[in-house]
Amino acid sequence: MGGKWKPLILYHLRSGPRRFSDLRRAVRGISEKVLIQQLRELASADVVVRHDYGEVPPRVDYTVTPFGMTLIEALLPLCEWGVRNRTATSA
Amino acid sequence: MGGKWKPLILYHLRSGPRRFSDLRRAVRGISEKVLIQQLRELASADVVVRHDYGEVPPRVDYTVTPFGMTLIEALLPLCEWGVRNRTATSA
DNA sequence: GGTAGAACCTACCTTTAGGTAAGTACCAGA
């Protein structure tokens, strides 16, 4: 399952629940549409959980599941590799 | 840098040089065009090296560089995660 | 002589991910 933003989203979710608008500001450059899309996909894959507080104004947050945590851990080496070699490549 | 096939290509290159047609058979479902594209990109990023024997009929093989090996190692955890959870997801 | 295989290249078409821009319901605060 693709989505160039998913790793970044997960990265920002790694240390606890985050509200939608919070993520939107954290993940720079992502559009609202795509952020929701990705979050929905992650949720339907049981990587994150969406919690709607049913309040008004709306309040929703997203949390990584234990399963999602295993994904994050699997992604970390690649992430670190990317950081180490960001001078050499642009990915 | 994208390319849904790159991880698979690298996976098949992990244990030594492979000829083009060899890779083509190993990486099932990839078209020749895309395989070459990806190999060229990997080569220009110094992840693999292309060796042309200058023979006729043509003979070329591709080898992972030490740098490429660090990438493969960074990819392995994600790869294993994918294998472990291939029943749950389709990616 | 005809076929098959090597390692490509080229042109064309389709799919899809992502971007842009607008709209929605509701409330708080200046």
Place this chain on the structure above:
DNA sequence: TCTGGTACTTACCTAAAGGTAGGTTCTACC
């Protein structure tokens, strides 16, 4: 009253990745 913020949805457009199908040059083999 008007603006701003929340969490979305909808419609439309574009760019790029990938797929398909053909051609090329040369040799080896039946």
